[in-house]
Amino acid sequence: MNEKKPLGAEFTKGLLKENPVLVMLLGMCPTLAVTTMASNAIGMGLATTFVLVCSNLVISLLKGVIPKAVRLPCFIVIIAGFVTLISFIMQRFLPSLYESLGVFLTLITVNCIILGRAEAFASKNKVLPSVLDGLGMGLGFTGALLIMGSIREIFGAGSWFGIKLPVISNEPMLIFIMPAGGFFVLGCVIAAVNKLASRKPPKEISCENCPSAAICKGKGKDNSCPAGESEAAK
C-alpha cells in the first residue's frame, strides 16, 4: 500500500476495481437495510462519503500522534464525532431523509468500510492520497447503493426516485422491498459483477482490508479467522 501511486489511481480504485461493497464485500448492513428506495440509497451513500473523507483526513493528520496500542478506540471516537455532525446537518436540512434512515445513520459509526480504510490506508498515508481514497471509496459505495436502491424500488414499488413508472407500477413485486428481496438482489448484483469482470468470485475476504486484521494479526488465516473467512479453503 505504501508504494507511490498516481493520485488519480487512489481516487478511481474505489469506484470499480476495489469497490467496497461489490468487490471487497464490506459494509453489507447499510447496503441491505436502506436500499428500499433510490433516494434513501443516495442519502446514505453521501452521508457515509462525508464521514469517510473527514475521518480519513483527520486520521492521516494524526497518524504520528495516536499511540499504536489504542488506535482503534481513537479511530472510532473520531468517526463517531463526524457521524454526530452529519446527523445534525441532516436533521436540520433534510428531516424526511433523517426519519427514513433512522438508526442506520447512527450505525455509520460501525460501518466496516470506514474503520477498514482508516486502518488500512489513512493511518499509513499522507493527507491528500487519504482524502482522495476516502472520496473514491465513498462514491463507489454510493454507486453500489444506488444500483441496489434502483433495482429494488423499480421492481418493488414501481417507481424511481418517487416517480411512478408506467406498467410496472400497476402490480409491483412487493418481495423486492422486503428483507428477503434485499439479500436476493445483492446476491444477484455481486454475481453479475463477477460475470462482467469475468473472474472467479471472491473466495476469501483478504486480510489486507479487514479491520480486525490488526487484532488477529493474520493468525486466523489458516482455519479460524472469525471475520474474514467467508468461503475460504473450499
Next chain:
Amino acid sequence: MKEMIIIIVTAVFVNNVVLSQFMGICAFLGVSKQLKSSLGMGGAVIFVMVCAAACTYPVYMLLDRFEITYLRTVAFILVIAMFVQLIEIVMKKTMPGLYRALGVYLPLITTNCAVLGVTVANIDEGYSFPQSLANAFGTGVAFTLALVLFSGVRARIANSDIPETFKGVPATLIAAAIVSLSFMGFSGMAF
C-alpha cells in the same frame, strides 16, 4: 412478566435482528460457516449485548441529566469498546475455559452494529431498565438463532452444484434471502 416475554419473543422471531433488520450482517456471513463458531459468536454476542445495555442505560440517564444527549453515539461506542476490552481481560484471568471458547470473537464485537443498534433502540423505544435488558437478551438470542440456522443451510450449499458465477458469496446471500423469507412467516404474530 408477560410484557418481558412479549419483548423477548418479538425480538427473537418477529423482528429478527439479522434477517429482518439487517444488523450484524458481516458477522452473520463471516462466522456462520460452522455450527461451533456460530455458537461461540452467538454466546459472546448475547453476553456483550446484555452487559452493554446495562452499562449504556445509566450513561444515557447521565447525559440526559446534563442535556447533552446528542453525544450518545460517541458515549455509547466508547462504553461498548471499553467494555469489550474489560470483559476480555477479566475472562482471561478468571474463566480461561470460557475465554478460549469465546476469545477470538470478542474484539470483533466492538464493530458489530447489532450491539450499538440494540443500545440505541432501547433508548428510542423508551424502554425501562429491565425492559432494556430483556430486549438486549432477546436480540442476542435472535442473532444466535439466525447464525445457527444458517450454518446448517451453508453446510448444504457447500455440497451442491451451483453455477460458476454464483459460487461463493452470491449463493450464500441468496440462501440468506430464502431463510429470511421463512422468518416473514412470524410477522403475523402480532401482539
